[in-house]
Amino acid sequence: MNVFFDGYVHSGTTLKELVDQFDNVLRKKVEIETTSDFNSCNQIIPCVSPFYIEKQFQAVYTNAKFKEIQREEWGMICCNCIPISKQGCISTFDVLDKISTYDHVKIVHYVVYYNEEECDIKCTCALFEMRGIICRHAFKVFQMKKIHVLPERYVLYRWRKDLKRRYTLVKSSYDDLRDNADVRRKIFDDKQVGVGELSAHQVVAKVEDVVVGTQYSTVTQQTPSNND
Numbered sequence: 001m002n003v004f005f006d007g008y009v010h011s012g013t014t015l016k017e018l019v020d021q022f023d024n025v026l027r028k029k030v031e032i033e034t035t036s037d038f039n040s041c042n043q044i045i046p047c048v049s050p051f052y053i054e055k056q057f058q059a060v061y062t063n064a065k066f067k068e069i070q071r072e073e074w075g076m077i078c079c080n081c082i083p084i085s086k087q088g089c090i091s092t093f094d095v096l097d098k099i100s101t102y103d104h105v106k107i108v109h110y111v112v113y114y115n116e117e118e119c120d121i122k123c124t125c126a127l128f129e130m131r132g133i134i135c136r137h138a139f140k141v142f143q144m145k146k147i148h149v150l151p152e153r154y155v156l157y158r159w160r161k162d163l164k165r166r167y168t169l170v171k172s173s174y175d176d177l178r179d180n181a182d183v184r185r186k187i188f189d190d191k192q193v194g195v196g197e198l199s200a201h202q203v204v205a206k207v208e209d210v211v212v213g214t215q216y217s218t219v220t221q222q223t224p225s226n227n228d
């Protein structure tokens with residue numbers, strides 16, 4: 001809760017001020033989220049490897065989640081993958097992960113089970129089960145097995161950049177922020193496909209108009225609560 005209200009409340013904040021600030025905190029979070037969504041749709045983070053699976057995630061994940069995928073891909077460099085056994089369609093691998101801390105290096109041992117028929121993978125680190133991110137150890141096995149595209153079940157719907165989150169369908173006092181984000185996105189979409197004849201200057205001017213509109217409506221909506 002303290003982190004949630006960080007910068008908005010202090011030890012002398014009254015209950016009424018807390019209620020007012022709660023609205024401000026939510027508004028700020030919606031603003032950050034809409035900006036992040038907008039950036040994910042319009043700024044493409046370059047791939048860091050020739051690994052085709054990275055492109056698969058680049059195309060659909062929000063920038064924040066794609067960066068987490070890239071961290072795991074980078075982590076493959078520190079992993080040594082050794083095939084151990086094969087029973088039917090299940091292959092087992094030992095993956096030795098070299099983890100560096102500020103003063104020493106340690107080797108951590110993980111086991112990865114790969115079902116070749118179903119392209120199903122499990123790692124004992126359980127990163128995917130806990131955080132929904134494919135771990136470096138599983139990536140290492142995919143690389144070894146020359147898997148270039150992952151099944152859809154590993155590309156989680158909730159982190160897609162084109163996802164319309166359900167709670168955004170609920171009417172709220174922050175709809176102006178979301179509407180403005182949609183307008184900004186449309187301007188850039190139109191620019192991408194060449195719709196309209198706006199120059200780059202005009203597009204920037206329009207975006208600035210929208211941003212100013214957002215700030216203005218923020219101020220006008222906050223004013224009544226301050227006077228209560």
Ligand SMILES: [Zn+2]
Pocket residue numbers: 110123124125126127135136137138
């Ligand atoms: Zn793992």
